[in-house]
Amino acid sequence: MTIGIPKEIKNNEYRVSLTPEHVAILSTLHKIIVQQGAGIGSGFSDIAYKDAGATLVETIKEVYDYADLIVKVKEPLPEEYPFIQAKHTIFTFFHFASSETLTRAMQQSGATCIAYETVENTAGNLPLLTPMSEVAGRLAGQQAAKYLEKPQGGSGILVGGVTGVPPAKIMVLGGGVVGTNATDVLVGMRADVFVFDISENRLDELVSLFDRKITPVIANKENIEKYLPQMDAVIGAVLVKGAKAPKLISKKMLSLMRPHTVLVDVAVDQGGCFETTRPTTHENPTYTVDNILHYAVANMPGAVPYTSTKALSRATFPYLMELLSTSLNNLDDMFKKGINTYKGHITNKEVAQAFQLPYTPLSNILD
Ligand SMILES: NC(=O)c1ccc[n+]([C@@H]2O[C@H](COP(=O)([O-])OP(=O)(O)OC[C@H]3O[C@@H](n4cnc5c(N)ncnc54)[C@H](O)[C@@H]3O)[C@@H](O)[C@H]2O)c1
Numbered sequence: 001m002t003i004g005i006p007k008e009i010k011n012n013e014y015r016v017s018l019t020p021e022h023v024a025i026l027s028t029l030h031k032i033i034v035q036q037g038a039g040i041g042s043g044f045s046d047i048a049y050k051d052a053g054a055t056l057v058e059t060i061k062e063v064y065d066y067a068d069l070i071v072k073v074k075e076p077l078p079e080e081y082p083f084i085q086a087k088h089t090i091f092t093f094f095h096f097a098s099s100e101t102l103t104r105a106m107q108q109s110g111a112t113c114i115a116y117e118t119v120e121n122t123a124g125n126l127p128l129l130t131p132m133s134e135v136a137g138r139l140a141g142q143q144a145a146k147y148l149e150k151p152q153g154g155s156g157i158l159v160g161g162v163t164g165v166p167p168a169k170i171m172v173l174g175g176g177v178v179g180t181n182a183t184d185v186l187v188g189m190r191a192d193v194f195v196f197d198i199s200e201n202r203l204d205e206l207v208s209l210f211d212r213k214i215t216p217v218i219a220n221k222e223n224i225e226k227y228l229p230q231m232d233a234v235i236g237a238v239l240v241k242g243a244k245a246p247k248l249i250s251k252k253m254l255s256l257m258r259p260h261t262v263l264v265d266v267a268v269d270q271g272g273c274f275e276t277t278r279p280t281t282h283e284n285p286t287y288t289v290d291n292i293l294h295y296a297v298a299n300m301p302g303a304v305p306y307t308s309t310k311a312l313s314r315a316t317f318p319y320l321m322e323l324l325s326t327s328l329n330n331l332d333d334m335f336k337k338g339i340n341t342y343k344g345h346i347t348n349k350e351v352a353q354a355f356q357l358p359y360t361p362l363s364n365i366l367d
Contacts, residue, residue: 001324002031004067006060007038010074012282014041014305017071017092018320019313020048027053030324033066035059042309064088071320073312074299075102086110086343091316091323093117093132095269095298096340097244097354098279103346107357110344112328117269118242118348119319119338126241128319128338130177131311135301137181137237140264143285143295144170144182144233145189147262153286153293155260157232160190167191171231173219173248173273174238175202178266180209182235187213194227224248228256236265236273242340242350245270251289259291268296329366336362 003026005017016039023032032054036046046056057063064070064083072092076084078101084090086109094115096103106113116128126133148168150156161167168191172179175197186193187210196219197203203216217223219238228234228249234257238245245267254276265277272278276289279298286295301308319335328339340348345360352359 001069002033002067003324004063004070005032005034005038005054006063006070006072006080007035008073008302009060009077009079010299010302013074013299013302015073015302015309015312016042016044016305017073017313017316019310020044020052020054022313022317022320023049023054024052025317026320026324031055033057033063035063039309042305044309069323071316074302075099076106078105081105081109084109084111088112089114089323091116091320091338093129093269094340096348096351097242098269098271100355103341103351103355103357106341107344107346111341112339112343113341114323114338115340115348116316116338118340120241120334122334126177128312128315131315132301132308133177134181135304135308135311136266137178138185139300139303140178140182140235140237140266141185141189143300144168144186144235144262144264145191147264147286147293147295148233153260153288154262155232155258159186168232169194169230171196171224171227171234173224173234173236174267175199175206175216176237176239178237178239179235180206182237182266183210183214194231196224196227219248221248225253225256228253229258231257231261233262233264234274236263236267236277238267238273239270240350242348243270244350244354245273247273247275249274249276251275254290254292257292260293262293262295265294265296266300269298272296327367342366 034049034054070090088111091114121127145159148154157168159168172195175195194215265272267273346352347362
């Protein structure tokens with residue numbers, strides 16, 4: 001099998017899919033093609049990949065031409081679509097439910113698309129999304145604190161307050177991996193954190209994890225509307241596996257908030273949980289709607305590539321080894337949940353539903 005590692009082309013995306021350390025193990029069994037400069041942004045030189053046994057090529061086209069299995073970080077962008085063919089298996093983050101264009105392009109290519117974010121483990125967790133959610137969650141806490149500063153467009157509240165002046169009040173919507181890590185950073189900075197989730201059990205766990213330093217709230221429209229007027233920042237961190245994020249804050253609800261409240265929508269990669277969310281980039285991360293500051297960068301971990309690349313490569317590597325050692329049909333059932341398109345069919349129900357496209361169960365078509 002020939003494995004291709006292209007250089008990421010999304011705005012300010014400095015991650016690379018595999019470290020030279022993991023390439024060195026794979027290259028004893030497989031041919032590895034790495035695009036020149038793919039690892040530079042994460043601190044890995046071309047020489048390091050060469051020494052690990054990879055063949056370096058100049059262009060992204062050569063990577064797709066020579067390789068059958070493409071291992072990436074972010075979803076292919078329109079300029080990559082023409083390179084993708086039925087012979088390819090593409091292992092990367094896709095977040096299909098946020099883009100009909102991407103979904104149709106990959107379906108039409110006939111490629112096998114395995115999405116990191118829908119691979120599950122036996123506990124029902126998302127082992128390939130988790131490391132990036134940890135990073136994005138921690139960054140979300142940092143970004144909320146930063147954008148509360150006046151010169152950044154915020155209301156000028158110091159997140160942790162000082163003696164005699166109370167800290168910022170921050171709503172975290174969703175107490176999963178992103179929400180927990182954002183809360184960890186914000187509690188560490190002494191913010192007053194309100195975590196909202198639909199799961200009472202999860203809220204109980206968080207209260208215990210944070211030693212009662214947070215306020216747990218059941219997530220429903222009534223409670224969100226009740227708490228919003230007091231908040232200085234809101235972090236969107238909900239997820240319904242594979243599906244479009246539920247819209248928890250409508251445009252109309254922005255009027256309940258104080259001017260310059262900061263919204264950080266981490267769930268933007270699944271379409272966002274605020275109605276007014278639109279994806280932004282690290283270059284231009286924020287915009288304002290009705291006096292409310294929005295931050296919605298869809299590749300937050302790309303800002304800290306040194307940490308993110310190592311964490312991602314560590315998580316995907318065992319799955320890659322499994323993928324290379326057996327047929328798709330013999331993969332573990334929880335790993336198979338990652339297969340979103342196969343031979344021109346959409347094999348993930350939530351993705352098909354998101355765009356009213358036909359859904360084909362994988363078991364009906366897998367050879
Ligand atoms: N922007 C980025 O760079 C970036 C990076 C990593 C992850 N993400 C995204 O962040 C989001 C969260 O990921 P995660 O790993 O924390 O997911 P998770 O599954 O660990 O947690 C999601 C939480 O949301 C809760 N939830 C679901 N529906 C809800 C609702 N209606 N109201 C309140 N809570 C609800 C669930 O109970 C769960 O606790 C995902 O969309 C993920 O793709 C974005």
